Amino acid sequence: MSADTPFVMGPIRVEPAINRIESEAGPVELEPQVMDLLVYLAGAQGEVRSKDEIAAALWPDASVNEDALSRTVWKLRQALGDDAKSPRYVQTVSRRGYRLIAPVEPVDEAVKAPGGTVSAPVLMVSALALVVILVGASVLLRSPQASAPDQGSQTRGETLALLDRADGFYAQYTRSDNEAALRLYERVLSEDPENAAALAGQANALTQRVIRWDLDGASNRSTLTEALQSGALDTPRALAALERAEALAQEATRLDPGHARAWRALGLIKAAQSDFDAARRAYDRALVIDPENWGAMINLSELEELTGHPDRQADLLARSFEAMSRDYAVNPVAIRPWHSEVGLAVARLRAEAGAPQQAELWYRRVLALDPLNAEAVSGLARLLRAGGDEPGAEALCRELEAAGGGRCAR
Structure with missing residues (x-):
C-alpha cells in the first residue's frame, strides 16, 4: 500500500x-x-x-x-x-x-474481493447503514414532530480547525487577535459547551483582555506585573471579568483534569487576582501533566519575579527557551512571538547577576535563530566592548545596520 x-x-x-x-x-x-x-x-x-x-x-x-x-x-x-x-x-x-x-x-481491495464478491468490511458497513436507516425510520414513525438534523452543527474536524485557528489568533497577543480568538472559542462552545480546550482558551483570552488592555481600550500593557502595579486589575469590572474567567478555567479542569492548558489558564487568573500561592499550585499542576509546557514556565517565571526570586525566574526562562526550541517545528505560530524575547530576558538576567559570559552565550543563541534582532546585537556589542573587543562590537553593529535591521545601541 x-x-x-x-x-x-x-x-x-x-x-x-x-x-x-x-x-x-x-x-x-x-x-x-x-x-x-x-x-x-x-x-x-x-x-x-x-x-x-x-x-x-x-x-x-x-x-x-x-x-x-x-x-x-x-x-x-x-x-x-x-x-x-x-x-x-x-x-x-x-x-x-x-x-x-x-x-x-x-479501498481497491475492500470494495471488491476476488471473484467479484463484496468483501467483509463493506458488508459490515452496509449492514450498519441498514440498521441506522431502520432505527431512524422507527424513530420518525414514533415521533412525527422529530426535526431534521441541524445542518449548521460542526463536525469534529471543523471543531478542531476552529480551535487551531483560535489558538493561532490568541498567540499573537494583539487586541484585535485576542478578540477574534474569543469569538472563535465562543463558536466552538455554542456547539459543544463542555469542550475543555475551548473553555481554557476562552478563559485565557478573557484574562489577557483584562491584563493587557483596559476595557475601554485606552491602555496597552505587556505584562501581568505592569497590570498589577497599575491597579487596572482592582476595578470592579476587571474583578468581575477575572471571576468569569476563573469559572471557565475551573470548569475546564473539572471536565478534563489532565488538560495542562486549563491549569495554566487557572494559574494566570489566580496570579491576576494576586493569589500567588494558588497560582503556583496551578502552574505546578500544569507542569506535572506536561513537563514541556513552556507557556506555564514563562508564566511561572513572572510569578517568581513578583515574589522576589529572580534566580528562579532566569532558570525557568532558560527551560522554557529549550522547550520552545524542541517544539518549534510543530508549533511555530505560537512560539515565534516568544522565542527571541525569552532568550533576551535570560541574557539580561544573566548580565544583571554579574555573569557576562553566560549573558554573551544567550545573546548569541538568540542571534543564531533571529540574526537581525537589534536588542541581541546591541546587548552582545555592549558585552564585547566591556571585554575589550571594540572591533568585534563595531562589526556586529555595522552588519545589523547595513541589513536594515535597525540601529545598534552604542
Missing part, C-alpha cells in the same frame, strides 16, 4: 492524498503530520512502533520532543473519535509506543 493509497479502517475511510477521513459523522480534515502518523501506523499492520521510530518517520530533519508526538497522537484520536482509555483505533503500549488496532484494507 503506497503512502497515498486510500484505505478503510472499519467504518472510516482514509484519503491520505487530501488529508481527509470520512465516517458516518462526516468528513474531517487532518493536519499533514496527523495524517502522516495515521498512514505510518497503518503501514505497520498492527505492530507496535516506538516513539523514536515514529518521530524519525514524521520529523526526519528535526529534533522533536515527546510532547510534540503526544499532541499529534492526541489530535489523531480526536479526529477519529477515539478514547485512549478504551481505544478502538490507536492503542498506547506502555513503555513501547503506539499501534493501530483497527484492521486496515486498501
Whole structure:
C-alpha cells in the first residue's frame, strides 16, 4: 500500500492524498503530520512502533520532543473519535509506543474481493447503514414532530480547525487577535459547551483582555506585573471579568483534569487576582501533566519575579527557551512571538547577576535563530566592548545596520 493509497479502517475511510477521513459523522480534515502518523501506523499492520521510530518517520530533519508526538497522537484520536482509555483505533503500549488496532484494507481491495464478491468490511458497513436507516425510520414513525438534523452543527474536524485557528489568533497577543480568538472559542462552545480546550482558551483570552488592555481600550500593557502595579486589575469590572474567567478555567479542569492548558489558564487568573500561592499550585499542576509546557514556565517565571526570586525566574526562562526550541517545528505560530524575547530576558538576567559570559552565550543563541534582532546585537556589542573587543562590537553593529535591521545601541 503506497503512502497515498486510500484505505478503510472499519467504518472510516482514509484519503491520505487530501488529508481527509470520512465516517458516518462526516468528513474531517487532518493536519499533514496527523495524517502522516495515521498512514505510518497503518503501514505497520498492527505492530507496535516506538516513539523514536515514529518521530524519525514524521520529523526526519528535526529534533522533536515527546510532547510534540503526544499532541499529534492526541489530535489523531480526536479526529477519529477515539478514547485512549478504551481505544478502538490507536492503542498506547506502555513503555513501547503506539499501534493501530483497527484492521486496515486498501479501498481497491475492500470494495471488491476476488471473484467479484463484496468483501467483509463493506458488508459490515452496509449492514450498519441498514440498521441506522431502520432505527431512524422507527424513530420518525414514533415521533412525527422529530426535526431534521441541524445542518449548521460542526463536525469534529471543523471543531478542531476552529480551535487551531483560535489558538493561532490568541498567540499573537494583539487586541484585535485576542478578540477574534474569543469569538472563535465562543463558536466552538455554542456547539459543544463542555469542550475543555475551548473553555481554557476562552478563559485565557478573557484574562489577557483584562491584563493587557483596559476595557475601554485606552491602555496597552505587556505584562501581568505592569497590570498589577497599575491597579487596572482592582476595578470592579476587571474583578468581575477575572471571576468569569476563573469559572471557565475551573470548569475546564473539572471536565478534563489532565488538560495542562486549563491549569495554566487557572494559574494566570489566580496570579491576576494576586493569589500567588494558588497560582503556583496551578502552574505546578500544569507542569506535572506536561513537563514541556513552556507557556506555564514563562508564566511561572513572572510569578517568581513578583515574589522576589529572580534566580528562579532566569532558570525557568532558560527551560522554557529549550522547550520552545524542541517544539518549534510543530508549533511555530505560537512560539515565534516568544522565542527571541525569552532568550533576551535570560541574557539580561544573566548580565544583571554579574555573569557576562553566560549573558554573551544567550545573546548569541538568540542571534543564531533571529540574526537581525537589534536588542541581541546591541546587548552582545555592549558585552564585547566591556571585554575589550571594540572591533568585534563595531562589526556586529555595522552588519545589523547595513541589513536594515535597525540601529545598534552604542
